[in-house]
Amino acid sequence: MMAHKFLTGAVMALAFATGSALAADLPSLKAPPAYLPPPPPAWTGFHAGLNxxxxxxASTGTSFASAPxxxxxxxxxxxAASAAITGTGSVSTNGAGxxxxxxxxxxxQFNGGFLAGIExxxxxVAGSNGAAAVVTLAPAPAPGLNLLTSVASGKSLDFLGTARGRLGYLVTPTLLAYATGGLAYGQATSTTSFFQxxxxxxxxxxxxxxxQGRFSQTRVGWTAGGGLEWMFWPQWSAKIxxxxxDLGAAAYPVAITTDWQLTNLLFANATQARTxxxxxxxxxxxxxxxxxxAAPVVAKY
Structure with a gap:
């Protein structure tokens, strides 16, 4: 009886071991892990936003000059010379808005941490008008007479647009430092009133x-600068x-000053403003x- 139990147990153990070995040789039905290529750079692509x-x-004055x-x-x-001298000067037009x-x-994004782009x-622009006035009283060539001159001027920028290139470096994967420069354009206006x-x-x-003289024109110039941009959330960034x-300088006529003796014209001066x-x-x-x-993620089996 004892020998029979021992023989039965040995047969069962041998069968179990043989089955396990055969199962280990069978091909596995479990799929290998999917191949995931590295994600595309977070900075590559289009962006849009508000600022x-x-x-x-920067130039905080409007000059005016008179000449016979x-x-x-x-x-x-x-x-004529006295009127021209007193009709020449400048007015502060230091506006901000x-x-x-x-x-x-x-x-x-290229070469790891470098970035190039366009924007x-x-x-x-609201509240950008800078305006001021100057009044002078100067002796005239004849004793006891004075030349009174009053000038008021203002200038403003109604809108400003740019088209720029950007070149930067990722200080960290989420922090970009960049320089930028290119085309600038805007609606520039200047007015000057003259009294003598x-x-x-x-x-x-x-x-x-x-x-009164007035200049208003859409001007084209250049711009340059730099900034920092932080990718604080996937697909969202904040910048400073x-x-x-610089939209260039403009000059425009303001007034004609005349001096008469009854119907006889003695002299005439022209005044021009520049800003x-x-x-x-x-x-x-x-x-x-x-x-x-961006390249799609593809799983390979």
Missing amino acids: AGGAWN FLINGAGNVPW FIGGGQLGYDV TDIQG HVPNDFSGFLLLGAS EYLFY RFDGHVVRVGLNYHFNWG
């Missing part, structure tokens, strides 16, 4: 210049940026990164 900040003038273009007789040269708008761009934006008179002039004489823009449209922009922005065109 807001402040803008202020007609003098009737040598005796009127001192009067709020700027806000949107941007659209495309970036390519275009357009912003409205001799309040206590002799009877029969009239020296008077009173008019500084830009300097430059340039400034600084500091703004923050929020971008959404679309990452269109």
Whole structure:
């Protein structure tokens, strides 16, 4: 009986071992882990967003200059010269305001941490008008007489747009430091009012210049700057940026000052204003990164 139990157990153990060995030789039906290629760079692709900040003038003055273009007789040269000198100077037009708008761009990440791209934006500018006035009272060539000159001027930028290249480096995988530069354009406006008179002039004489000149034009120039952009959430980034823009200088006619003795024109002076449209922009922005065109994830078996 004892020998029978031992023989039965030995047979069962041998069968179990043989079955396990055969099962180990069979092909496995479990699929190998899927092949996942590395994700595309988070910065490559289109982005769009909004921005807001402040803008202020770099050139903080509007100059005005008067010069004779007609003098009737040598005796009127001192009067023409005095009127021209007192009709020349500058007015402070140091304006600042709020700027806000949107941007659209495309970036390519390459060589690991480098990034190159393009970006275009357009912003409205509110409260940017800088205006001031100056009044002078100077002695005239004739004793006891004075030349009174009053000039008021202002300038503003109604909107500002740019089309720029960007070149940067990823300080960390989520923090980009970049430089940027390219084309700038905007609607620039400047107005200057001019008044010149001799309040206590002799009877029969009239020296008077009173008019306003205005310049308004869409100007094209350049811009350059830099910034930092932080990818704080997948496909979302925040940035802070500084830009300097220069839309060039503009000159425009303002007034004609004439001096009469009854019906006899003694001299005539022309006054012109000149200003430059340039400034600084500091703004923050929020971008959404679309990452269109990224390579799909493919599993291989």
